[in-house]
Amino acid sequence: MKDRLGWFVSIILFVLVLYPLAAVIIQVLLPGVFFGNWQLGDLKLLLEIFNRPLWQKSLENSVLLGLGTTLLATVLGGMLATIRSSWSFPTAKLLDASVWLLIITPSFILAQGWVLFAAGGGIAVNVFGWHWITGAIFQPAGLIFIMTLSKFPFAYLSVHAAMEWKVDQLSQAARLSGASPLTVWRTIQAPLLMPAVFAGAALVFMDTIGDFGLPASIAAVYRFPTLPYSIYSAIYTSPIRFDMAGVLSFYLVLLIGIAMFVQFYAMRRSRFDFLSARAERSIPKPAGKYAALLTTLNLLFLAVVIGIPIGANVLMSVFKTQSAGLKLSNLTLNHYRDLFDSSSLLLKGLGHSLMIAGVAALLGLLFGLCVAYVLTYSQFKFKRTIEVFSIVTLAVPGVVLGIGYIFVWNQKWLDSIGLLLYGTPWILVLAAIAGAIPVITRLMVGAMAKVPHSLLTAAQLQGDTFIGRLRLILIPLIRGALLSAGLAAFGSSVFDLAVNSILFPPSFLTLPVTINKAFEDLDFGYASAATVLGSGIVILIILAVELLLRRKEATA
Amino acid sequence: MKTNRKHWIGTVLLAGLVALTAACGNGNAGNGTNAAAANSGNTETTTPTEAAQTEAPTTKDEGTLTVYLNDFDSIIAPLFEEATGFKLEVVAGNGAEIMSRVEAEKGNPHWDVVWLDAMPSIYGLGASGQLMEGWSPNNVANLTDYAKGFVPEKQWYVPTGAHAAGVIVYNKDKVKAEDAPKSWEDFSNGKYKNLIGMADPAIAAPAYPFVSLFFKEKTIEGGQAYFSSLMDNGLRVYPKNPNVVKALAAGEISIAALQESNAYSMKNDGEPIEIIWPSEGAPASVRVAAIQKDTKNPNAAKAFLEFLLDPKTQQALIDQGDESYFQPSVTGVNAKADRSPDAKLVAADASWASENEAAIKQWFADQSVK
Incomplete structure (x- = not known):
């Protein structure tokens, strides 16, 4: 049975992720394979990355950005998680909420916010008069800084989850044997956390190295080509070269592979099954006299990581002109009025996007549940492979997946069995599910890790069915995580730009495409207003669903 | 019994998936999105009221x-x-x-x-x-x-x-009319150092016709030498024409080769710019x-x-x-x-421009990271 579920999950992952990805990479070997042409490609292209200045630079930049961000974001996320789980202070919950907000907000919106803030003629210059900021941000270190502030949530969540349980007996034994608190931390607590730190670091690295939103938004101001950006140019520069996109994707996948290998290796060396019956849920201690300090620091931090990117969008949406800055005479609601203009396609696009995201979240949740079940409880042979491919869409740029989807879902023979999905909204749903799998699976696995297998086995011994076990035992216990996963998938799918821009069917506009078009035409007011309206509606929907469903949850 | 049940569940899951994907294939006509894509089996024939074609249609159209x-x-x-x-x-x-x-x-x-x-x-x-x-x-x-x-x-x-893939545009507040460049050759003049911007031919659609004309007229080597001299003169390359407009408005650059519609709408928006149509012609x-x-x-x-x-x-x-x-x-x-009466357009031969597109664009992309 479990193997059957394992195979089912493998097949779906293959169709949603592996096959489209392979379809792009195979372009290097057989450029015309999807058009009935079996001619061999030029394999020398693979080595061009060491000759072509643009590619070389892209590789360098990607590695630099990836490593720098991974280092800083892991340290930052780890520190924040440690503080958060050690002490309780007012506004701590706000930090959790912000972390989720950062994870589901697409990077192009965060990056646009930073560009609006820091570019020459941006908000920092016009409103605050900080002329130095443009030079400080638009250089490699500045970009690593922005990336760190956008990607640290992965490290934070990973470490925070690991600190939820503590086994004090180990530390107590050490203290009784005369170890200083520092030694206890260095030799016991820190090593026990290492798997979570590595897992967080790997996620940060993959999400950073595959990120297209930041280099794309920054490109308008500062030239910083990365691998995803050069993939984008290969795909979007006539004459179109899918084989070049394939080469660069190959290197991207290679980098991800290395990152995963390092993670597995590190985990193997530092795996301790330390949770025992004596484990207790760790409860943050009141911060006492430091509460005020922690609160202030927390609010300052949030003002930067959330306030700048999102605040810049909000400000821009009410400015008449960008250059006039923050003055009463320069404020207007006209951009919002334009959104509701009869000729505006935005509301229709928003409707489409919400519908697609909703369907994708539900189906993705169902599938994510299966993946997490296999990863957590089964003995399935290819568990590791499933784990890898459940994360891979985090790192593969949406344009690559999008082109792969066209290759896969636009083959003529599919028409005869009614599966020619390219050109229909369903292609967007499938792509959205693929994009949501990493977040959903991570959350589900985290939640399931806390439900002992013995509960399920006991029910099975009593003759309960598989569905019955899921429905009556597992799902009630992980309800909260299910809800969070579904909502996070929904929120991030609404704004998924890359996939949308290449796959949208004729006359079927979606929200991110509309927003991006406005940004491209430098219609910042309209674009920001659309972003703010869209995010507002998404947040309202999330809150409403939370209120409706969360209340019934039993207190754990 | 137990294994039977397990069989059953696997079958249901698979059947559900197939049903789902099959439904996807057929469902696009009914979701109110108007997306009657070519594959939806839409055999309805549109009857033109006053179609412009002259000969009687021999085949019928299958969709929209x-x-x-x-x-x-x-x-x-x-x-x-x-x-x-x-x-x-x-x-x-x-x-x-x-x-x-x-x-x-x-x-x-x-x-x-x-x-x-x-x-x-x-x-x-x-x-x-x-x-x-x-x-x-x-x-x-x-x-x-x-x-x-x-x-x-x-x-x-x-x-x-x-339309002109590029006309010469300059900021009246920064550059006096008599000092403004009059021809494309002037762009390499040292007095415009770090003042000029243009769109990236590898990204912006109209920028390739712009650069290809120079490569065609001056030969590949001549074109490379010309644009190298511009880059040595501090030419700034922006992804697309709207970015050039923004840079011009923000004062980052004072002179640009700008696509025609962008140039005129900038002028109509009251920005202090002037448009020059070079007498040798603007690339079309x-x-x-x-x-x-x-x-x-x-x-x-x-x-x-x-x-x-x-x-x-x-x-x-x-x-x-x-x-x-x-x-x-x-x-x-x-x-x-308000479009200039002496607007003169010159286009590079399409077959030549098409054959050399990849090489020229790649040269540009590689130059710009150096």
Whole structure:
């Protein structure tokens, strides 16, 4: 049975992720394979990355950005998680909420916010008069800084989850044997956390190295080509070269592979099954006299990581002109009025996007549940492979997946069995599910890790069915995580730009495409207003669903 | 018993998936999205009320005409339907996105007509056998002498207008009229060091026609030497024309080679800029329309090309369109009143520009990271 579920999950992952990805990479070997042409490609292209200045630079930049961000974001996320789980202070919950907000907000919106803030003629210059900021941000270190502030949530969540349980007996034994608190931390607590730190670091690295939103938004101001950006140019520069996109994707996948290998290796060396019956849920201690300090620091931090990117969008949406800055005479609601203009396609696009995201979240949740079940409880042979491919869409740029989807879902023979999905909204749903799998699976696995297998086995011994076990035992216990996963998938799918821009069917506009078009035409007011309206509606929907469903949850 | 149940569940899961995906395939007609894609088995034939075609249609159209375009997306469908009775679906994106989709769909195209201001790229589609050949609309008779020169030998496409891929634009507050560059050669003059900007030919659709003319006229080496001298002179390359507009407005640059519509709308927005048409001519970006070889909607597609070469249509594009500054391709149409009367356009030969597109763009992309 479990193997059957394992195979089912493998097949779906293959169709949603592996096959489209392979379809792009195979372009290097057989450029015309999807058009009935079996001619061999030029394999020398693979080595061009060491000759072509643009590619070389892209590789360098990607590695630099990836490593720098991974280092800083892991340290930052780890520190924040440690503080958060050690002490309780007012506004701590706000930090959790912000972390989720950062994870589901697409990077192009965060990056646009930073560009609006820091570019020459941006908000920092016009409103605050900080002329130095443009030079400080638009250089490699500045970009690593922005990336760190956008990607640290992965490290934070990973470490925070690991600190939820503590086994004090180990530390107590050490203290009784005369170890200083520092030694206890260095030799016991820190090593026990290492798997979570590595897992967080790997996620940060993959999400950073595959990120297209930041280099794309920054490109308008500062030239910083990365691998995803050069993939984008290969795909979007006539004459179109899918084989070049394939080469660069190959290197991207290679980098991800290395990152995963390092993670597995590190985990193997530092795996301790330390949770025992004596484990207790760790409860943050009141911060006492430091509460005020922690609160202030927390609010300052949030003002930067959330306030700048999102605040810049909000400000821009009410400015008449960008250059006039923050003055009463320069404020207007006209951009919002334009959104509701009869000729505006935005509301229709928003409707489409919400519908697609909703369907994708539900189906993705169902599938994510299966993946997490296999990863957590089964003995399935290819568990590791499933784990890898459940994360891979985090790192593969949406344009690559999008082109792969066209290759896969636009083959003529599919028409005869009614599966020619390219050109229909369903292609967007499938792509959205693929994009949501990493977040959903991570959350589900985290939640399931806390439900002992013995509960399920006991029910099975009593003759309960598989569905019955899921429905009556597992799902009630992980309800909260299910809800969070579904909502996070929904929120991030609404704004998924890359996939949308290449796959949208004729006359079927979606929200991110509309927003991006406005940004491209430098219609910042309209674009920001659309972003703010869209995010507002998404947040309202999330809150409403939370209120409706969360209340019934039993207190754990 | 237990194993039976397990079998059952696996089957249900798989069956559910198949049902789901099958439903996906058929469901697109009913979801109120109007996305009657070519594959939905839509056999309904559109009956034109006053279709522009002259010969009786031998084949019937199978679905709705789908046009891939990069401009005029908001007005073209109603205009076309009013003129011919045919319905029209558009996929709008920037030139690069459209070309990418066309290329990825090569095995099973979803478009009937492509209409872009990227003549070399469309020429490339013709050369690789993806366009309908040997048919030309009756309205080619309307073409101006200048536009006639753009019709390729095998009649892959028709030109519907041309605009300057770049005119010289300068900021009046920063540069005095007598100091402004008058010709493209002036751009390498040391007194404009770090003042000039342009769009990236590897990204912006009209920027390639701009640079290709220089490469054609000066030969590849000469073109590289010319642009190297500009780069040595501090030329700034921005991804797209709107970015150039922004840089000009923010004072990052004072002089630019700017696409025509962007230049005029900047001037109309009250920015302190002046436009110069160089006497040797501005590189032309020619907008062309072409029909896909295996189109399932040949009647509507042909009607669309006839429609685009109708003076009334081009006048409407100039009066109502978003990219309204262009030189019409048919006679009897008035260009924008404020468009300079001595606007002179020169275009590089499409086949030459198409053959050298990859090499020139790659040279540019590699230069800009150095």
